Amino acid sequence: MASLQLCLPFSSTSRSQFRFSYGRVRCSxxxxxxxxxxxxxxxxLNDLLxxxxxxxxxxxxxxxxxxxTGDNVLDVxxxxxxxxxxxxxxxxxxxxxxxxxxSKNQLSxxxxxxxxxxxxxxxxxxxxxxxxxxxxxxxCFFDAITMGYGLRNVVDKRKALEESFRxxxxxxxxxxxxxxxxxxxxxxxxxxxxxxxxxxPVASGxxxxxxxxxxxxxxxxxxxxxxxxxxxxxxxxxxAKHYELSGGLMGNLVATR
Ligand SMILES: C/C(=C\Cc1cc(O)c2ccccc2c1O)CCC[C@H](C)CCC[C@H](C)CCCC(C)C
Ligand SMILES: C[S@@+](CC[C@H](N)C(=O)[O-])C[C@H]1O[C@@H](n2cnc3c(N)ncnc32)[C@H](O)[C@@H]1O
Numbered sequence: 101m102a103s104l105q106l107c108l109p110f111s112s113t114s115r116s117q118f119r120f121s122y123g124r125v126r127c128s129x130x131x132x133x134x135x136x137x138x139x140x141x142x143x144x145l146n147d148l149l150x151x152x153x154x155x156x157x158x159x160x161x162x163x164x165x166x167x168x169t170g171d172n173v174l175d176v177x178x179x180x181x182x183x184x185x186x187x188x189x190x191x192x193x194x195x196x197x198x199x200x201x202x203s204k205n206q207l208s209x210x211x212x213x214x215x216x217x218x219x220x221x222x223x224x225x226x227x228x229x230x231x232x233x234x235x236x237x238x239x240c241f242f243d244a245i246t247m248g249y250g251l252r253n254v255v256d257k258r259k260a261l262e263e264s265f266r267x268x269x270x271x272x273x274x275x276x277x278x279x280x281x282x283x284x285x286x287x288x289x290x291x292x293x294x295x296x297x298x299x300x301p302v303a304s305g306x307x308x309x310x311x312x313x314x315x316x317x318x319x320x321x322x323x324x325x326x327x328x329x330x331x332x333x334x335x336x337x338x339x340a341k342h343y344e345l346s347g348g349l350m351g352n353l354v355a356t357r
Contacts, residue, residue: 125314128231128255132202134311135179135253139205141306143180149299155182157350161246161277162186164343164354170194171243176232176264177201177250181210181225183277187246188221197225198237204229232260237267245274251353252278252322261335261355268357274337279315280344280351281322287348292316328353 125131138145146154162183167173167190175184178199187197201207207227214222230236232247232254245264254260264274282288295316303312323331325342328351332340337355344351 124317126255128202131253131255134314135201135203136205138308138311139180139203139209141308142206142209143182145303145306145312149302153346157277157345157352158182158186158248160345161248161275161352162190164273164352165244165246165275166273167191167195167244167246172196172241173198173244173246174235174237174242174264174267175199176235176245176247176260177253178210178227179203179206179249181213181227183246183248184210184225184227185213185217185219185222187244188225189219191221191224193221193224195224198228198242199225200228200230200232200235202229202231233263235263235267239266240269241267243269243272245272247274247276249278251276251328252318257323258331258335261332265335265337265357270357273354273356276328276353276355278351279319279322280348281319281324282344282348283324283326284348290347291319291349325351325353329355 125134167187169192171191172195173187173191175187175197178184178201181199184197184199191197199210207229211227214225228236232250233256245268247264251257251260268274279291282291299315300309300312303309325344329340329342332353332355337357340353340355342351342353
């Protein structure tokens, strides 16, 4: 039976008020709650469930962003900061990294990790609580942008890319890493089998089965690589290319302003 969905304004909703309808998480406040709930186990489950592969995909995403020493860069939907830390090493102490996310809990994990690791360059990271759909930055401000597993999770994908386009310097790139919505039925079947038979059962051990079940519906509702390229060009990016990773399970859009 479909449950009544109340998409409350940005505010915390208790779990008892919170219901998924068939794995769908429809609005910003529900998604904010979801990522705040998974924050304590997010990194460990990513390592476990991808056998550490996600770290390779994230390194590729940062490399494709074109970030270089001394740059001023942005990690949108930074979560616990994986890509922000990689960007920090890339731009060095002379550079600056802003990690933006709308989940306090995710930013708290990122900040704790920053304090735990004594890399000098990590001092160049600033964590900002904000919305990818309304970036609190001036036009043409950043030399590179990354968005790791964020675009699929925002409620307005066009607006998110438009905002990143606005704050990106002309000639600079955004690198968007996410699950790939494959056009190959076999790849989709593998992806969904893994989620149903590995990811969700493992997550259920942490009481997070519904949260990880959301992965499947979010991928189904995502854009294919070709559609991501088309959207980027429509928004005004001069170039856009989507690369498939790990046999098409993941994908990375690289768009130049
Ligand atoms: C880093 C990864 C996923 C991040 C992530 C993104 C989301 O949108 C979520 C939404 C809700 C809950 C959790 C997440 C979330 O963790 C990718 C790796 C971790 C995945 C959870 C594992 C997915 C398994 C793949 C389908 C197959 C992996 C094959 C690999 C070659 C072993
Ligand atoms: C799957 S996590 C990705 C975290 C990190 N980039 C990584 O690669 O592991 C998605 C993140 O996007 C954030 N998010 C979703 N929608 C957002 C929005 N509209 N504005 C800011 N952050 C958002 C969530 O809070 C969550 O931390």
